[in-house]
Amino acid sequence: MAETVVVGTARPGRFATVLIVTGSVILAVVALAAILAPLLTGWGPTEIDPLGTLVPPGPGHPLGTDANGMDVWSRLLHAGRLDLGIAVAGVAVAVVAGTALGLVAGYLGGWVDDVLMRVVDVFQAFPTFILALAVAALVGNGTGNLIAVIAAVNAPAYARLVRAEVRTVRESAFVAAAVTSGASTFGVVWRHVLPNSLTPVRVIAPLNAGWAMLTLAGLSFLGLGVTVPAAEWGAMISLGSPDVVAGRWWTSVPPGLVLLICVLGFSLLGEGLQERAEAKRR
Amino acid sequence: MRIVRFLVRRLLQLIPVLLGVVVLTFLLVRVLPGDPIRTILGPNATPEDAAAARARYGLDQPVVKQFLDYLGGLVTGDLGTSIQSGTSVGAEIGLRIGPTFELVVLALAVALVVAVLLGVWSARRADRAGDHGVRLLALVGNSMPEFWLGLVLILVGYSVLGWFPAPSGRVDPDTNLTPLTGADLLDAALTLNGPAFGSALAHLILPVATLAIVVVAPLLRSVRASALEVLHSEPYIAATAHGLGGRTLLRGYLLRATLARLPSLAALVFGTSIGSTVLVEYVFSWQGFGQWALRGLLYRDYPVVQASVLVIAFCYVVVFLIADVAQAALDPRVQI
Numbered sequence: 220m221a222e223t224v225v226v227g228t229a230r231p232g233r234f235a236t237v238l239i240v241t242g243s244v245i246l247a248v249v250a251l252a253a254i255l256a257p258l259l260t261g262w263g264p265t266e267i268d269p270l271g272t273l274v275p276p277g278p279g280h281p282l283g284t285d286a287n288g289m290d291v292w293s294r295l296l297h298a299g300r301l302d303l304g305i306a307v308a309g310v311a312v313a314v315v316a317g318t319a320l321g322l323v324a325g326y327l328g329g330w331v332d333d334v335l336m337r338v339v340d341v342f343q344a345f346p347t348f349i350l351a352l353a354v355a356a357l358v359g360n361g362t363g364n365l366i367a368v369i370a371a372v373n374a375p376a377y378a379r380l381v382r383a384e385v386r387t388v389r390e391s392a393f394v395a396a397a398v399t400s401g402a403s404t405f406g407v408v409w410r411h412v413l414p415n416s417l418t419p420v421r422v423i424a425p426l427n428a429g430w431a432m433l434t435l436a437g438l439s440f441l442g443l444g445v446t447v448p449a450a451e452w453g454a455m456i457s458l459g460s461p462d463v464v465a466g467r468w469w470t471s472v473p474p475g476l477v478l479l480i481c482v483l484g485f486s487l488l489g490e491g492l493q494e495r496a497e498a499k500r501r
Numbered sequence: 502m503r504i505v506r507f508l509v510r511r512l513l514q515l516i517p518v519l520l521g522v523v524v525l526t527f528l529l530v531r532v533l534p535g536d537p538i539r540t541i542l543g544p545n546a547t548p549e550d551a552a553a554a555r556a557r558y559g560l561d562q563p564v565v566k567q568f569l570d571y572l573g574g575l576v577t578g579d580l581g582t583s584i585q586s587g588t589s590v591g592a593e594i595g596l597r598i599g600p601t602f603e604l605v606v607l608a609l610a611v612a613l614v615v616a617v618l619l620g621v622w623s624a625r626r627a628d629r630a631g632d633h634g635v636r637l638l639a640l641v642g643n644s645m646p647e648f649w650l651g652l653v654l655i656l657v658g659y660s661v662l663g664w665f666p667a668p669s670g671r672v673d674p675d676t677n678l679t680p681l682t683g684a685d686l687l688d689a690a691l692t693l694n695g696p697a698f699g700s701a702l703a704h705l706i707l708p709v710a711t712l713a714i715v716v717v718a719p720l721l722r723s724v725r726a727s728a729l730e731v732l733h734s735e736p737y738i739a740a741t742a743h744g745l746g747g748r749t750l751l752r753g754y755l756l757r758a759t760l761a762r763l764p765s766l767a768a769l770v771f772g773t774s775i776g777s778t779v780l781v782e783y784v785f786s787w788q789g790f791g792q793w794a795l796r797g798l799l800y801r802d803y804p805v806v807q808a809s810v811l812v813i814a815f816c817y818v819v820v821f822l823i824a825d826v827a828q829a830a831l832d833p834r835v836q837i
Contacts, residue, residue, distance in 0.1 A: 344817070346772040346775045347773070348776025352795070352798065357535065433644075437647075440780065441783060441795065456648065456649050460652055463655050471649070471652050474649075478649065479646060485644075
């Protein structure tokens with residue numbers, strides 16, 4: 220068994236690096252393409268070609284046009300702004316809010332902990348996408364609302380994660396030392412407890428950003444997220460879905476493929492970070 | 502006898518949980534914005550029309566009275582009347598739940614078999630090319646937008662190859678299938694309707710494949726992880742050292758111990774598959790529970806939203822209960 224143990228510690232580190240680098244490169248390329256979109260295409264994302272709807276891919280339109288006569292390639296590039304922007308912003312808000320709640324619940328304990336955790340229980344009693352559907356149907360769409368939806372459905376998981384970490388960190392000797400040396404509660408939490416409770420958050424957040432993109436695209440696909448004419452991959456797939464039965468692939472296949480690759484980028488990054496964290500623990 | 506006591510105790514514990522869900526949904530649909538009456542009356546309705554409609558559905562009563570009426574109905578098995586369609590919510594669920602169950606159960610079954618076979622295979626080749634391939638596939642499956650995958654399968658299977666029927670409906674109406682349970686494949690088998698069975702099966706393959714591919718990824722990852730754990734465990738190493746045969750090792754040690762960890766995970770995956778089902782049903786015009794619940798939500802159809810949330814919560818807790826029983830059956834260390 221000795222051999223496998225050696226292999227087991229030596230290889231995951233390298234494999235983890237491969238995963239992290241691949242994921243980061245994918246995300247960097249998609250983000251750059253979204254930022255530089257106007258330079259990569261002559262068409263605006265909502266500009267209508269008066270000469271034709273559902274034009275197949277060709278010289279004028281590298282990926283053809285959709286049912287509204289808008290250039291698919293241009294929309295594909297521009298959509299990254301909304302998709303990445305909303306997903307990352309939503310998860311960022313979820314991380315901050317969830318961490319704050321988890322810190323308070325975990326450090327204070329008692330009835331504050333009880334109340335907060337029961338609220339978290341209720342949120343987590345429903346599948347994430349169902350919850351997102353319900354919240355989105357009630358608050359309506361719009362970029363700010365969608366960020367709030369993504370944040371609301373994901374924050375409870377972070378609260379639970381951070382609370383569990385805080386409860387172990389709270390008992391450690393360095394926290395007791397800080398308390399006895401007269402540091403304020405805020406100082407102890409901010410300087411000693413918080414930085415030592417964030418490891419799981421760092422690992423989960425990238426994976427979560429990927430799922431958030433899927434949630435957002437799913438909502439848009441059902442008409443509850445971003446709506447056409449705004450360029451967003453889920454909305455593009457939704458608009459292109461009737462074309463599939465007629466054999467027209469270019470309106471819905473490319474946006475889904477880019478979405479898949481982008482989410483895969485987040486998954487690779489998260490998987491790599493997870494492997495690295497596990498390798499460190501061994 | 503012990504298992505009966507366990508089941509009764511757990512079912513009794515369900516009552517307060519479900520009651521909480523009932524109270525919460527009832528309040529939330531009323532507190533949050535949106536009005537079911539406006540959606541059925543259209544833009545030309547006068548305030549008098551709206552008031553009359555409100556009275557017809559009991560929405561003019563005080564909230565406490567409405568809640569007590571609703572609760573009284575629930576006790577007698579009456580889930581209320583849909584504001585949109587005017588028919589009994591219970592009857593609509595009866596019509597819609599069969600097709601969805603058929604879809605979810607078949608997809609989960611396929612996913613479980615594939616996950617166990619591939620996961621164990623992959624763990625036994627840990628860190629070799631085959632294992633990396635399987636892990637990459639699982640990552641791709643985990644990142645897959647299920648609604649898009651469904652469209653791609655329709656494009657290839659229907660538009661290009663023409664092997665599968667168009668994504669509308671669940672069975673060819675010409676086969677004269679007599680609906681019994683709503684699960685078409687089961688109905689066709691029960692009524693010995695050969696053509697309907699073939700048609701239902703052909704309609705099922707693409708949506709089941711879509712759902713199974715999305716569901717298999719998380720299962721596969723954790724089967725692999727637990728199989729790896731078993732492979733490195735002391736009992737397994739001891740069994741190998743004793744020179745036991747490959748078959749005994751695989752069936753008696755590896756598979757058994759790996760499966761023991763599966764039920765609780767499968768229950769969790771069932772939860773995510775409910776969300777995916779809504780999207781997959783939408784893509785394939787499945788007319789099942791997911792599409793019905795979604796429409797209820799969009800039109801603020803209070804009784805429909807309340808009933809569908811209750812059904813989802815009920816399924817969720819029952820599935821976890823089944824998982825606990827299965828776990829106890831598979832793992833002798835677990836006592837229930």
